[in-house]
Amino acid sequence: MKKIILTIIYILTLSGCGLEQGSYLVGWWNGDIPTKLSDKEEKIWDICREKTKYLPKNTEEEKEKADMELNNCLHEKGFWD
Structure with missing residues (x-):
């Protein structure tokens, strides 16, 4: 169970590393959807x-x-x- 939790945390951490501060996904996540x-x-x-x-x-x-x-x-x- 501990390995599964650590694997999920690891995947989530790595998936967010490639996002730039000004990207559309980051803006959407923060509720600042560009119009x-x-x-x-x-x-x-x-x-x-x-x-x-x-x-x-x-x-x-x-x-x-x-x-x-x-x-x-x-x-x-x-x-x-």
């Missing part, structure tokens, strides 16, 4: 991404500031409306 953006949302996303992609992101503070700029742009353009 297709509408044409309007995709256009807004592209505009805001282009606007903020050259902001520095070397430190945590700079990353937070760049993310806030992106979120502000998305909000101003009506991405979540």
